[in-house]
Amino acid sequence: MAKKSHVQTTINGESVEFLCEPRQSLLEVLRDELHLTGAKEGCNNGNCGACSVILDGRLVNSCLVLGVEIEGKSVETIEGLADPEKLHPIQDAFLENAALQCGICTPGIIMSAKALLDNNPKPTEYEVRYWLAGNLCRCTGYDKIVRAVLDAAEAT
Amino acid sequence: MQAFEYIDAKTVSEAVALLGEKGDKAGLLSGGTDLIVQAREGKKNLDWIIDIKSIPEVNELTFDSNSGLTLGAAVPCYQIYANDSICESFPGLVDATVIIGGTAIQGRAGIGGNLCNASPAADGIPPLIVLKATCVIAGPNGERELPVEEFCTAPGQTALEKGEMLISLKIPVPEKNSSSFYLRFIPRNEMDIAVVGAGASVVLDDSKQRIVSARIALAAVAPTPLFAEEASALLTDKEINDDIIEEAAQAAQSIARPISDMRGTAEQRTHLVGVLTRRALNGAIERVRDAA
Ligand SMILES: Cc1cc2nc3c(=O)[nH]c(=O)nc-3n(C[C@H](O)[C@H](O)[C@H](O)COP(=O)(O)OP(=O)(O)OC[C@H]3O[C@@H](n4cnc5c(N)ncnc54)[C@H](O)[C@@H]3O)c2cc1C
Ligand code: FES
Ligand code: FES
Numbered sequence: 383m384a385k386k387s388h389v390q391t392t393i394n395g396e397s398v399e400f401l402c403e404p405r406q407s408l409l410e411v412l413r414d415e416l417h418l419t420g421a422k423e424g425c426n427n428g429n430c431g432a433c434s435v436i437l438d439g440r441l442v443n444s445c446l447v448l449g450v451e452i453e454g455k456s457v458e459t460i461e462g463l464a465d466p467e468k469l470h471p472i473q474d475a476f477l478e479n480a481a482l483q484c485g486i487c488t489p490g491i492i493m494s495a496k497a498l499l500d501n502n503p504k505p506t507e508y509e510v511r512y513w514l515a516g517n518l519c520r521c522t523g524y525d526k527i528v529r530a531v532l533d534a535a536e537a538t
Numbered sequence: 539m540q541a542f543e544y545i546d547a548k549t550v551s552e553a554v555a556l557l558g559e560k561g562d563k564a565g566l567l568s569g570g571t572d573l574i575v576q577a578r579e580g581k582k583n584l585d586w587i588i589d590i591k592s593i594p595e596v597n598e599l600t601f602d603s604n605s606g607l608t609l610g611a612a613v614p615c616y617q618i619y620a621n622d623s624i625c626e627s628f629p630g631l632v633d634a635t636v637i638i639g640g641t642a643i644q645g646r647a648g649i650g651g652n653l654c655n656a657s658p659a660a661d662g663i664p665p666l667i668v669l670k671a672t673c674v675i676a677g678p679n680g681e682r683e684l685p686v687e688e689f690c691t692a693p694g695q696t697a698l699e700k701g702e703m704l705i706s707l708k709i710p711v712p713e714k715n716s717s718s719f720y721l722r723f724i725p726r727n728e729m730d731i732a733v734v735g736a737g738a739s740v741v742l743d744d745s746k747q748r749i750v751s752a753r754i755a756l757a758a759v760a761p762t763p764l765f766a767e768e769a770s771a772l773l774t775d776k777e778i779n780d781d782i783i784e785e786a787a788q789a790a791q792s793i794a795r796p797i798s799d800m801r802g803t804a805e806q807r808t809h810l811v812g813v814l815t816r817r818a819l820n821g822a823i824e825r826v827r828d829a830a
Contacts (some may be wrong), residue, residue, distance in 0.1 A: 428575060431640065494641065
């Protein structure tokens with residue numbers, strides 16, 4: 383086993399330190415070391431988007447980032463989205479539109495939607511569908527998700 | 539995933555020295571969208587992963603109206619399609635970067651990694667070939683340059699020698715009345731690997747009715763992406779009409795050596811080479827004509 387590395391980073395605005403092996407992905411670090419289990423493991427190879435987080439302002443698949451790579455960087459995960467008092471407008475729109483069923487894809491899709499709206503506050507339906515193409519959902523049939531993202535854009 | 543050591547290389551000479559020392563047991567990490575998948579699946583057995591993203595040269599993205607574009611090997615797709623000079627001058631490269639994976643893949647994956655992974659189906663390589671890109675390579679004996687069409691030698695194999703790495707791609711300033719186009723066939727709308735891909739670049743005369751010169755390149759129809767040299771040469775100094783485009787498309791079909799696999803049969807792929815070559819050429823011609 384390779385020596386553990388010490389990593390200093392920012393997660394959801396808070397400074398965080400952890401030890402990890404170089405072979406651990408950011409997804410494994412979030413879930414197993416930091417107990418932030420919002421990001422999900424679906425495929426573990428970049429295809430499903432269940433592990434999506436925002437790294438230095440860009441959407442990434444955390445299963446395809448090494449934990450050691452986030453030294454000095456800033457990560458946003460689903461856990462950082464809501465205030466203690468109230469949900470984020472995207473989360474509200476997902477509830478309003480019943481845009482989730484089993485919920486496995488939801489943290490990834492919401493982070494993907496957040497990255498979209500941060501980048502393009504008033505996307506067209508086409509832009510929403512194209513942006514979310516890397517996030518698979520086996521339950522909803524996508525339409526409610528797309529409506530929810532458009533509603534969230536409207537609301538903000 | 540297998541255990542390995544991680545090194546965040548800060549300079550080209552550090553990375554090159556490490557590569558020379560560790561040999562096949564070391565892998566360079568750029569966006570990681572191929573490398574991490576391959577390490578996890580045990581397709582690559584690595585003791586060392588050398589991250590190159592802290593090296594300034596591989597992050598360079600500059601366009602100069604004399605020397606052209608310098609695209610660092612680790613520049614991710616999203617920076618490429620967000621760059622106004624690239625969108626204006628090299629639209630064929632943008633066509634590829636917007637279809638490599640989805641948004642999250644494009645946040646990390648770069649054209650340098652796409653090239654070094656040397657997949658026959660890589661979407662980034664045909665546009666580089668039609669745009670006459672040159673690979674800038676650093677190694678134990680210093681720097682050398684290689685035309686991009688000579689870079690891939692077999693599936694997953696490149697012309698890089700032991701201890702060498704790709705630093706950047708250089709693309710010359712586009713000629714007057716020129717443009718480029720890339721497209722692929724996939725059974726879905728997005729997030730899939732090319733059944734066939736085709737790229738084209740054209741230079742037209744001032745009337746925009748004649749082709750001065752053209753280049754065509756293909757993906758997923760041979761062990762490496764192909765420069766369709768004869769098909770390209772057929773178009774030199776030709777009046778634009780359906781017959782000449784068809785002739786070039788047929789010449790491109792004649793060099794395709796596709797296999798049959800789960801994505802498509804050899805016969806379908808050969809047919810697609812014709813269709814996509816026509817569309818790529820017409821797409822590039824339309825772009826020249828649409829430009830003011
Ligand atoms: C879900 C998913 C979808 C994808 N969709 C597509 C697609 O539609 N089209 C497509 O073409 N590809 C696709 N890919 C493959 C991949 O994303 C691309 O090939 C990508 O461009 C690789 O770039 P990277 O920066 O991530 O490379 P990395 O994974 O970092 O590197 C790729 C290879 O090149 C080597 N390498 C990297 N940099 C250098 C260098 N400077 N010098 C020498 N060697 C180097 C690495 O060691 C590794 O072997 C997809 C991958 C995933 C996971
Ligand atoms: S778990 Fe990362 S993309 Fe599927
Ligand atoms: S709600 Fe079940 S996968 Fe999307």
